[in-house]
Amino acid sequence: MPQVRTPIRVGLFVTCLVDLFRPSVGFAAVKLLEDAGCVVSVPPQTCCGQPAFNSGDRRTAREIAVQVMDAFANVDFIVAPSGSCGGMIARHYPELFNEDPGLSARARAFADKTHELVSFLVDVLGVQGVQASFPHKVAYHDSCSGLRELGVSAQPRRLLGSVEGLSLVEMKDSDVCCGFGGAFAVKYGEISDAIVSVKTANVEEAAPHTLLAGDLGCLMNMAGKLSREGSGVEVRHVAEVLAGLTEAPPIAAARDVGA
Amino acid sequence: MTAHPTSPQFKDNAHRALADTQLQKALGNVRHNFIEKRASAAGKLPEFEALRDQARDLRDHVLAHLDIYLEAYEAKVLASGGHVHWARTAEEACRIVVDLAKDRGAKSVAKGKSMVSEEIGLNAALERAGIRAVETDLGEYIIQLRGEAPSHIIAPAVHLNQEDVEAEFRRVHTWLPKDRDLHEPEALLAEARAELRAKFLAADIGVTGANFLVAETGTSIIVTNEGNGDLSQVLPRVHVVVASIEKIVPTLEDASGLLRVLARSATGQDMSVYTTLSTGPRRAEDSDGPGEYHVVLIDNGRSNMLGSEFEEMLRCIRCGACMNHCPVYHAVGGHAYGWVYPGPMGAVLTPSLIGVDKAGHLPNASTFCGRCESVCPVRIPLPKLMRHWREREFERHLSPAVARSGLGLWAFFARRPALYRLATSLAMGALSLAGRRKGRFASLPFASGWTQTRDFPAPEGRTFQAQWKARGRRS
Numbered sequence: 001m002p003q004v005r006t007p008i009r010v011g012l013f014v015t016c017l018v019d020l021f022r023p024s025v026g027f028a029a030v031k032l033l034e035d036a037g038c039v040v041s042v043p044p045q046t047c048c049g050q051p052a053f054n055s056g057d058r059r060t061a062r063e064i065a066v067q068v069m070d071a072f073a074n075v076d077f078i079v080a081p082s083g084s085c086g087g088m089i090a091r092h093y094p095e096l097f098n099e100d101p102g103l104s105a106r107a108r109a110f111a112d113k114t115h116e117l118v119s120f121l122v123d124v125l126g127v128q129g130v131q132a133s134f135p136h137k138v139a140y141h142d143s144c145s146g147l148r149e150l151g152v153s154a155q156p157r158r159l160l161g162s163v164e165g166l167s168l169v170e171m172k173d174s175d176v177c178c179g180f181g182g183a184f185a186v187k188y189g190e191i192s193d194a195i196v197s198v199k200t201a202n203v204e205e206a207a208p209h210t211l212l213a214g215d216l217g218c219l220m221n222m223a224g225k226l227s228r229e230g231s232g233v234e235v236r237h238v239a240e241v242l243a244g245l246t247e248a249p250p251i252a253a254a255r256d257v258g259a
Numbered sequence: 260m261t262a263h264p265t266s267p268q269f270k271d272n273a274h275r276a277l278a279d280t281q282l283q284k285a286l287g288n289v290r291h292n293f294i295e296k297r298a299s300a301a302g303k304l305p306e307f308e309a310l311r312d313q314a315r316d317l318r319d320h321v322l323a324h325l326d327i328y329l330e331a332y333e334a335k336v337l338a339s340g341g342h343v344h345w346a347r348t349a350e351e352a353c354r355i356v357v358d359l360a361k362d363r364g365a366k367s368v369a370k371g372k373s374m375v376s377e378e379i380g381l382n383a384a385l386e387r388a389g390i391r392a393v394e395t396d397l398g399e400y401i402i403q404l405r406g407e408a409p410s411h412i413i414a415p416a417v418h419l420n421q422e423d424v425e426a427e428f429r430r431v432h433t434w435l436p437k438d439r440d441l442h443e444p445e446a447l448l449a450e451a452r453a454e455l456r457a458k459f460l461a462a463d464i465g466v467t468g469a470n471f472l473v474a475e476t477g478t479s480i481i482v483t484n485e486g487n488g489d490l491s492q493v494l495p496r497v498h499v500v501v502a503s504i505e506k507i508v509p510t511l512e513d514a515s516g517l518l519r520v521l522a523r524s525a526t527g528q529d530m531s532v533y534t535t536l537s538t539g540p541r542r543a544e545d546s547d548g549p550g551e552y553h554v555v556l557i558d559n560g561r562s563n564m565l566g567s568e569f570e571e572m573l574r575c576i577r578c579g580a581c582m583n584h585c586p587v588y589h590a591v592g593g594h595a596y597g598w599v600y601p602g603p604m605g606a607v608l609t610p611s612l613i614g615v616d617k618a619g620h621l622p623n624a625s626t627f628c629g630r631c632e633s634v635c636p637v638r639i640p641l642p643k644l645m646r647h648w649r650e651r652e653f654e655r656h657l658s659p660a661v662a663r664s665g666l667g668l669w670a671f672f673a674r675r676p677a678l679y680r681l682a683t684s685l686a687m688g689a690l691s692l693a694g695r696r697k698g699r700f701a702s703l704p705f706a707s708g709w710t711q712t713r714d715f716p717a718p719e720g721r722t723f724q725a726q727w728k729a730r731g732r733r734s
Contacts, residue, residue: 014723014724016673018723019683019722019723019724020683020686020687020718020722020723021687021716021717021718021719022716022718022719023719023720023721023722023723023726024719026723026727027723027726039733040733041732041733041734042723042724042727042732042733042734043734044676044677044680044724044734045676045724046672046673046674046675046676046679047669047673049673051666051669051673052666052669052670052673053646054627054646054649055649055653055658055662055666056646056648056649056650056651056652056653056654056658057650057653057666057670058650060666060670060673060674063674064670064673064674067674067676071676095643144626144627144628144629144630145627145629148628148629148630148632148633149629176586176628176630177586177626177628177630179586179626180626181625181626181627181628182626182627183662184623184624184625184626184627185708185709186706186708186709187623187662187708188270188273188587188623188624188708189707189708189709189711189712190270190273190274190277190708190712191273191277191587191590191591191624192626192708192709193711193712193713194277194590194591195586195587195589195590195626196713198290198586198589220715220716221713223714223716224699224709224713224714224715224716225712225713225714227699227713227714227716228701228712228713228714248719249698251716252698252699252714252715252716252717253698253699254696254697254698255695255696255698
């Protein structure tokens, strides 16, 4: 791993789902960034505004975007353990302000500093491998926004290749949507379920020990379906495995509550 | 009258489609065949991505100068001895074709496959005037027998299995021997061909659509794989082209550029089997061809899209790649969308043509996975355009009240970080406690659309931000 000479200041955009549902992913992201020589801060934050943006409420989306840009004004990079939220900032913030001369340049500059976690490690920091061990067969699902908006595909596979004991199996249609789609999963629950059923069938066919992806929304959807189907496949965010932080029970799995 | 939309009942349509085992079996083929063929065809052509850029730029150029090219096209059609009719609406377009047929005492019309004729409801209009319209594309022929609408813009009967077709032919072709062998697809094709041949010969008028209209020459171009379009336009004494106004391309060279991406995107062919160019009626030295050549140029809502945030949709060259790659289309098929145009292109176009009040579900029933945009030969940003419809709905307060108030509540907290941290800490604490043993919820009242079929993962416990602060880390 190349040594970074001056510490890079990274603001972790932890994402609302990770903040609320799976803080472990946030700590895994922090570890990966710090191991790569970054100084990590977590400015007060709520959400990137995507729910409003995708519901057609541009005004609220813009208000939240300004709030995010203010909160992260003093970092070199904004990094999110999510292609969806990362894509919202990096691809859609400029679009939100394209008719606002006062903010469009700022939104573009902010977008240029924003990255999805794993692609940031590989593409920006030049990380070649990680110090972690996970002696299991894993499958990696390409979450849509990360894949198509940010080009996240080879980077996670490369880093997973450096995890000791890990073997990566490619499942059929790993690049096809899992059916999550935010509010879609509830509003059109029946269709969403049909789509995720195809996904879990492909997961079962590949028969990994653990299913990984880079977006918690997709992971909660796939984990929820696998769990309902009584599958034994465990589900985790890719950052947990890359950081070697896998003490937390897998997503949607039963916990030891003895303590 | 355009076809009656059932788009407002999209959810019910989808529910029925998901429970239809025959349909699900047929859709299983869509999930891979088209996709693998397109990928292979695109992969073999190093300049494919550059051709997509050129195709996009060409279509944008045409849309920016549509009036000029339409007038140039009209002049060339007239110069070649043809006639041009302008139709503002579906009703006008149908009236023009029906009047042409009636004035010539036509009893029967042979039709090549044309989505715009579905859009304007031409068959029904002809039937009302006592004129028989016969679909001659195999897929269209099958669904016409069944009284169905197309479920796909290039493969109209893709919702059917081979045994469905065999059953339909046995039901309708009662004059053929009952013990005939129809197990092979070739036998079905041969039977349809034999039945259609007589209908071609009997037709007084041939109606085709157009993939492209060439301004430079006044030529209409159709691409088919069965040759039925050729017979439809060459055998009858009158050829009527029905086409929407955005089908224009400036030159033959431009058309050939679009043809290079069209078939590859649609079926994975380098070229469709037949690419047929028609310019005017039969000339004195021609050995065959129609005595009359008419073009009906149909607006039906397109000019309203020009200059709007939906203009990019008019780039569409109707290849069907977006629906071939759409997980929602794969799940529910084309009929669920409830009108002529299904899949992502339909989710943008249908609200433009019949109103977002009727078709509001369509742009909402998308995960925004972006696979459609990634394969569109003219790079239409379909998710962005669907989102624009959601914006229109939001502005007009057409979004469901529950969704609006849910979003409003979320937005209230999302804009107040301190309050958000307090509220989410309490909520996640409670939710985590409730779900701590199993790590998941089998039912949640506010997310029953999810929990009916999937478990909902429980939160781990304290929020990340609360833990970060407790550790005294940098904010």
